[in-house]
Amino acid sequence: MAKIVIDGAEIETEEGANLLKVCLDNDIYIPNLCRLETDETPHASCRLCFVEVAGYKSPVPSCTVAVTDEMVVKTDTEPVRRLQKTGLRFLLSTHKIECKDCPANKQCELQDIAKFLKVGLKPKGLKQRFHETDVDERHPCFTYYPNRCVLCGKCIRVCRQEHGQSTLTFARRGIDTVVSCFQGDDIEKLPCEDYRACAAICPVGALEVK
Template identity: 60%
Template sequence: MVTLIVNKQELQVDEGKTLLQVCLDNGIYIPNLCHIHGTDNPSASCRLCFVEIEGEDKPIPSCTVKVKDGIIAKTDTPSVRRLQRTAFKLLMSVHRVDCGHCPANKKCELQRIAKFLKVGLKPKYLELRLKETEVDESHPFLDYYPNRCVLCGKCIAVCKDKHGRAFLTFAKRGLDTVVSSYGETDANLPCSKCFACIRICPVGAITSKDSPRQT
């Protein structure tokens, strides 16, 4: 066991967990999109889970910190919130906000984070830059909505974890980056009995072809 202090609250927790996981387990919410419960190698791609740790000169993503004795952390300082709001606005500047037609509506992590950070879903003063393709229907069992995807990578990680290899991957680069299925059209893919990617997606970016079309 290790003892640490978060927001002046003393916590005694098992060694080996990340600070983000410990906070979430203890009811201290930190915005996050790319964190997967129980993983040792965080992708740390969403840049939302910042905290301040005493002795560090700038905020650090809490999913990259393993807890140890004596850590004193704050999750709610002005500089943490500034970084989180900036990261969130950038994410939303490439996102098609159309919650009424989205399967994630009311259970969407973006809606939760916007409410928590007290910001709107549609960022002011930032140009909206959307991808041309609204829906990729090339997969035999899944549909993918690039303008809803936050590129967290959870679908790829869970697929690899379940099947020993990922049937999904990131493709293209920079602002064009998307999740792709390698052009797979094989009707024998394990996807028809799996759908773990849909369940883990924090937004509504992957849907089953069997569910009603969401546009």
């Protein structure tokens, strides 16, 4: 058992528990896009879930922190919000805002985070760069929209966790990174039709069931 303090409130939890999960379980919202409950190790790619932990020099992604007894955490400080807004702006710099035509509209975690951080979805002065192709139809069961994808990797990991292998993978590098699917006979043998866990876990509207 560990007693910790988050934003001045004392909370009892398990020693070693994931700090992001403890915050969320106690109704303390931390913006996050890439954490999967079932991940053995944190993916920590979205760079949104920052908090301050006493004794750490700078804010840390809460999804990478294991709770220790007497830990003192602040979730709502100026440096934390600055880092979260920077992370969000980075995501928006490659995100084509087309909410009216998007199936995720009004259930979209990116919209929720932008609202929470009081950042418009089209920030002024933000330089944007998009993938040339808006739609990828190569997967037999799903349509992929690269310009809506936040590259959280949840679809890839959940598919691997469900089936032991994934039909999806990251392809290319840097700003050109996309989710792609393996081609060939194997893709037809996987039970995508029945599970579709990848589309269900997508926090935005980047993966649509055909």
